[in-house]
Amino acid sequence: MTADFSTRRHIGRPRLVDLLLLAFGLTALGWSALAASSARRDLETVRAAVQQFHASAGEEEKRVRELEDRRHDRTDPLARQAVQTLASPPPRILADLEPTVPTGARLEALTLTYGHEAVELELTLLARTPETYDDFVARVERSGLFGDLAFGSENRTGEMKVTLRARYRPEEGS
Amino acid sequence: MVAFDVGRVWGVLVRRGLAQARLVGAARETLPQGALKPSPHERNLLRPAEVRDAVHAVCAQLGLAEGQRADLILPAGIARPVLFDPPAGDTTPDSLRFRLANALPYAASEAVVGTIPVPPGRVLAAAARRSVVAEYEAIVEAAGCKPRRVELAPLVAFAGLLARPLPARALDVVLGEAAVSLARWEHTGLATFRTRLRTVSRDDLAWLAAEIERAAQTNGQTSFAAVRLAGAGACALADHARANGREALLAWDLAQPPSGMEPAEIAWLGGVLR
Numbered sequence: 001m002t003a004d005f006s007t008r009r010h011i012g013r014p015r016l017v018d019l020l021l022l023a024f025g026l027t028a029l030g031w032s033a034l035a036a037s038s039a040r041r042d043l044e045t046v047r048a049a050v051q052q053f054h055a056s057a058g059e060e061e062k063r064v065r066e067l068e069d070r071r072h073d074r075t076d077p078l079a080r081q082a083v084q085t086l087a088s089p090p091p092r093i094l095a096d097l098e099p100t101v102p103t104g105a106r107l108e109a110l111t112l113t114y115g116h117e118a119v120e121l122e123l124t125l126l127a128r129t130p131e132t133y134d135d136f137v138a139r140v141e142r143s144g145l146f147g148d149l150a151f152g153s154e155n156r157t158g159e160m161k162v163t164l165r166a167r168y169r170p171e172e173g174s
Numbered sequence: 175m176v177a178f179d180v181g182r183v184w185g186v187l188v189r190r191g192l193a194q195a196r197l198v199g200a201a202r203e204t205l206p207q208g209a210l211k212p213s214p215h216e217r218n219l220l221r222p223a224e225v226r227d228a229v230h231a232v233c234a235q236l237g238l239a240e241g242q243r244a245d246l247i248l249p250a251g252i253a254r255p256v257l258f259d260p261p262a263g264d265t266t267p268d269s270l271r272f273r274l275a276n277a278l279p280y281a282a283s284e285a286v287v288g289t290i291p292v293p294p295g296r297v298l299a300a301a302a303r304r305s306v307v308a309e310y311e312a313i314v315e316a317a318g319c320k321p322r323r324v325e326l327a328p329l330v331a332f333a334g335l336l337a338r339p340l341p342a343r344a345l346d347v348v349l350g351e352a353a354v355s356l357a358r359w360e361h362t363g364l365a366t367f368r369t370r371l372r373t374v375s376r377d378d379l380a381w382l383a384a385e386i387e388r389a390a391q392t393n394g395q396t397s398f399a400a401v402r403l404a405g406a407g408a409c410a411l412a413d414h415a416r417a418n419g420r421e422a423l424l425a426w427d428l429a430q431p432p433s434g435m436e437p438a439e440i441a442w443l444g445g446v447l448r
Contacts, residue, residue: 002333002445003288005248005302006324007311016192 077116084114093119093168100139100146101125104132108161119168121146130156145170176229176314177247177327177442179406180212180351181205183225185232185244188446195447200432201235203228212251212352214302215279219309222316229317244319246310247442250328250350250369250405253300257357257367260297265289274301288326290333292364300326327442328355328369331404334444335425339363343398345390346425347382348441349405354382356389358398378407379414386415405441412438 014022067079090112101107105127113120127133133154140146145168152163177184187199205228209221219225238244256274267287275282278301285301292298311321331348332355340346340359348355355369370385372378390398403412404425415422424438426447431437 002290002325002329003300004323005286005288005300005307005326006246006321007286007304007308008321015190 080116081114084119088114088119088168088170092170093121096143096145096168096170097121097123100136100143102132102135102139104128105136121166121168122163123166124161124163127160127162129158130160133160133162140166175245175247175446176232176319177249177440178210178225178310179249179327180210180251181207183228183232184440185229185236185238186443186446187236197428197432197443197447199236200435201232202434203231210249212249212350214252214254214306217309218252218306219313222309222313226313226316229314229319233317233319238319240318241320243322244314245323245325246314246321247325247327247330247446248302248307248310249352250326250348250355250441251352251371252306253302253326253328254353254369255298255300255326255328255332255355255367257292257296257298257364259295260289263295265297265299270299271301274299278303288329290329290336292332292336294363296364298329298332298364298367300329302326325442327405328353330442330445331355331425332357332445334442334446334448335402335404336364337448340402341399343390345386345398345401347386347389347401347403347405347408347411349382349403349407349411350441351406354385354405356385358389358392379411382407382411383414383418386420404438404444406439408438408441409436 093112094110097107097110105125108124108126109122110124111122113122125133125136127136133156137149137151140149146166147169148165148167150165152165154160154162175186175188177186182205183203185199185201186197189196189198206221206224209224209228210218211220212218233242233244254277256277258273260269260273270287270289271282271285274285274287278285280303282301284304286304286307287299287301289297289299307324311324314321327350328348332346335346335348335357342359342361344359346357346359348357349372351372353369353371355367357367358365366389368389372382386401390401398420400421400423401415402423402425403415408424412422412424426437426444428435428437428443437443
């Protein structure tokens with residue numbers, strides 16, 4: 001084919017190579033559209049996950065802030081009890097109590113009550129002699145960790161079994 | 175594809191493959207004398223009804239259905255192709271129209287222009303008057319076909335010839351019934367190109383032979399290797415040239431040409447079957 005001198009506008013019959021190129025172009029366009037659509041879906045999924053994460057992080061932050069507030073709120077008994085539990089766990093109380101028990105005496109029972117203001121202890125001590133018991137009382141008082149001591153009835157002949165109440169005061173210990 | 179010349183209308187069916195086009199059918203109708211007279215600016219179809227009937231007959235012989243699209247090949251003589259170097263390779267229609275304007279016997283705005291590339295870097299350009307092209311389009315439409323592309327016989331012929339370059343000092347001669355184009359080859363490709371009107375009153379063969387000798391002259395001396403001929407009267411002119419000691423070739427041939435067709439006598443055939 002050479003130059004076209006036609007005076008009319010016409011659309012020539014497409015050649016095979018034109019059709020192949022058109023098919024190739026349309027296929028490429030289709031693939032691009034699919035890839036773009038897939039990428040968009042991925043982006044939306046990631047956005048949703050990020051949004052969910054932000055929401056969850058916000059809730060956690062809110063919960064932590066509430067707990068913090070409750071910790072400092074002395075009017076909230078539950079919060080105070082929780083704070084007492086965290087500050088004075090049973091292993092720590094036992095560890096503080098252990099040096100006060102002299103040789104020749106042993107703890108028969110120990111009950112811990114986590115109250116609103118402090119931890120209340122009720123312990124039963126078995127001492128071989130009255131002197132041993134006195135030594136225990138002296139040690140408890142010296143430690144400064146236990147206050148408001150209330151002694152039960154005593155039988156100071158031979159082996160002694162005494163019930164004793166106290167309030168745990170770790171912040172005042174030596 | 176419907177092709178016109180002064181004395182005949184050709185119809186050919188061409189099947190285009192990936193590598194090459196193939197001729198699958200051909201039909202010819204003779205036009206009465208004076209029915210068609212190629213001219214760059216005047217009315218070409220002097221007896222349109224007879225031309226329309228010839229086109230219709232050709233389409234019928236080829237089995238073309240009513241309304242089927244057909245490309246047109248217009249005869250030599252309606253445009254005068256020019257070989258030139260486009261400045262900065264500019265071959266836009268406006269640039270070509272400006273370049274060809276001085277040689278047109280009508281307003282440049284009425285020209286439909288086109289080119290074929292001529293390596294290295296030159297173009298063969300032609301301008302056809304819009305009203306002349308429209309005449310041919312209208313007659314094909316009146317014959318029942320739908321006109322599509324319109325090409326010029328000399329440009330189609332040279333498109334085929336340029337695909338098979340000749341050695342230096344050889345000539346290509348494209349013969350239309352109304353005009354003849356002569357091109358001389360040099361080492362760098364096509365070097366000169368000229369078109370002459372052909373008149374029936376002359377001793378045609380002698381006049382053509384003289385034109386060939388003139389086209390082959392460089393610096394006042396005639397020196398050419400061979401002449402390659404295509405178009406109306408190519409076989410007779412080849413014989414004439416050989417009889418005068420010149421090497422003459424026919425531009426194209428077909429292994430099995432349709433009945434009544436001499437391939438070398440159809441100038442545009444090689445360009446169509448590229």
